[in-house]
Amino acid sequence: MTAIVEVRDLARDYSMGSGAVHALRGVSFDVQDGEWVAIVGPSGCGKSTLLNLLGAVDTPDAGSLTIAGERIDRMRDTDATAFRLRRIGFVFQRFYLMPALSAAENVELPMAEAKVSREARRARVQELLGYVGLGARAGHRPSQLSGGEQQRVAIARALANRPALLLADEPTGELDAATGLEMIELFRRLNRDGTTIIVVTHDAQMAAAAGRRIQMRDGAIVSGDAP
């Protein structure tokens, strides 16, 4: 298997009042193509910071980060945005669907930005919503969907442009136990179908379902950095 994510000595600091907070201290690991990795650890250990760096929504202060053969840490904002659009799928804890758009329109959004033709977009939307089990709810607004359904739409949106990597930040954080299990099952299916997934989670069952667990504490990896 080829390494789709290569992280070397990644560091990120935040200035807070009088001093700096070392959110990440020299983190290094690889993720192979088709792997499902869960990043776990106590609150404030740097999990979300790491995910943000992997998703190119933040820039490291030191180290290197390569995803699908491209150096992310050196990218300009416009290049990073385009990279996120085409190569990364992001799933958030709070779903963050556009409240004024329907489920189908939310899924269509990244494809519209990527200038995919209308026919191709429509076909892909139907395919994805069917995949996540919401084919019949395409016209519903987020306010008309349950938490689990909203998260499924968010996942479908993240997969719209066939990303190389799916990143999920506490995807079951806002869901009840039963829905959380459904979500875990969906992730399992995605991974089985070839999607490389990195999940940040507090959910023990989500972490257990993943192929590998990276344990973090105080901004560093304590275990699981090797496949």
Place this chain on the structure above:
Amino acid sequence: MPVRLALLALFRHPARTLLALLGIAVSAALLLDMVMLASGMRENFKGFLMLRGYQLRVAPKGTLPFDSDATIDSATALVAAISKLQGVIAVSPVLGAQVQTTAAGDSNVTAFTLGVIPDVQGDYEMIRGRDLTDSSSVVANERWLEATGHKLGDTVTLAIGYDPQLRTTVGARRFVVQGVARFYYIAATQPTLGMLLPTMQAMGGGARRDRVSLVMVKAADGVDAEVVRERIAAVSARISAISLEGATEAVEQRLGYFKQLALVLGSISLAVGVLLVTTLITISVNERAGEIAVLRAIGVAKGSIVWQVVMEGIVLTSVGAISGIGIGLITAQWLERILSDFPGLPTTFHFFVFQPRDAGIALAMLAAAGMLAGIYPAWRAASLPIAGTLRREAVA
């Protein structure tokens, strides 16, 4: 997609959007009115002067027509000289003076009277009755009939002066009210009469013999009126020849107060419109900082987000501006009614003249303003750090 997102963002808070539209509509209305006021007077006045096709006016040196009681002497020779000039196809001499008539109850009514030559006159149009035919006929406006209590067909005594020593009228004659006319260049509230020019001159005795107040000149089609004007000016040193442009400019100077006012108010209403749209967009964008950060996170380019927000500003100002056109036309009529009360203003003169071009100018200015108003807040919002914004929104 950006247009759809822009429209959805606006409709998310209908009450707020409606209020903003109302504010923009009223601003647009005021802006349209000021554009109409600034440009309309000029266009209207030109049309007003050209009602009967006379492009040139000849008045006593240094004055505008009927600016003063000054008259031009040796009128017959002057008219003949002008008529012979190359390019002139019609010449209409006019003499204006105050004429007295006795009304019901022995009170006097002073009428402003024009002595004209009916075949070439360019000062009135007949409403009913007959035009001037002989030296004993007059035409009157409605106001004169109302003031004197006379009607069409009545015989009246008109006098042009009063001798206090002899305590008698001067130049009194009897006339038949032969027709009712609408005088283009005189206020409807002013009692007005028209009679034959020679009659008027004769009534004035020596003081008005062979004198006129004004000569109107028509140049042939295709002839440069300015060239004819220069030829007329060369005929005599005691006259001023005034072209359409010259007269328009002179009147514009006198009504320059309103044009300046129009410019100032127009600028203020545009500025206020921009301020409102900027404020609205800024607050709206701040509320959606989290959404915008998510859009950035899933790969939507900064430019697309800026474009979406700018579209909101354009849609808001365009819809508001289009509604404002209707309001502007109504308020223009109201303002026109107020200004038409100006003393001595001719009935055919209008301050506010709607031209589609004016609406286009007002709309374009507001749309441009709306676009500019959205750019800065949009750029700021799209430039917020994604991770930090998401974290802040999650905490909130």
Place this chain on the structure above:
Amino acid sequence: MTVQWIAGLVAVMSCAAVVHAQVIDSAPARSPVVRSVALDARLATDHGLTIGDTVRISAAPGDSLAERAVVTALLARRADPSEIARQEYRARLHLDQLQRLISYGDRVDRFAVQSRGDRERTTLLDAINASAFGFRAWPSAEIAVRTSRTFQVVRRFNSAIGVITIVASAAFLLCILLLKIDERRRDVAALRMMGISANTIVKSVVIEAGIIALLGSMAGVAFGLIVARLVNWHFQGVYRTTLAFTLVTPQTVLFACLLSVLLGVVAGWVAARRLVGQPALTLLGR
């Protein structure tokens, strides 16, 4: 001797006429009697005339019947909106000189009559009107009212513009205050969840909105005063007049402040009631 022709003087004292003035910078006295003349201050400025200069006045340029006069006073243009933009110059001559120059004979356009008192004035008016034919006598106050019609029209026009501006401003004020108060929905939700009553919240929002409106209107008054000064300075310079184009009076300040506070309070009340009418969790977006 330098000679300049100045065309277009308009005499206004007692009859309207067009006369022409030829300025003589330094002319030896030819006639023993040289009359005085008062010229338009603009004319003086534009052609470098001062009090003491001698001018030659005639009814037409180059007229051999021109008469000399010494400039003894300068006239300021009346602060009338319908006159300030007029370009022609004005002058005042001795009546008999003007009558002679324009061949007017023993005629005038109007008389001004001073009576001993109010009672005498009424008797006098009646007597003149009863004996006159062809002219009428008017009390000066009535003339003032009639000739002030331009002011009245301009006043009504400006009031109408003011009304339109107020409507637009009211809509803006309401919109912006609604926006600002709506931004605080989470704060309101938190307060409601703590047990603070809806009435308390509404009162505090209304007071806040009123204070914002009052402070805003005071800033607006200060801004208006500055703009008014700038407008007057600009237009008085353009038209060379003392006419005040814009005036900020205590009444307008009071009206503006009261209206904006009222609108602010109304907007605050409407927005606050909308917010407290919704469940707290809805305000939090859940």
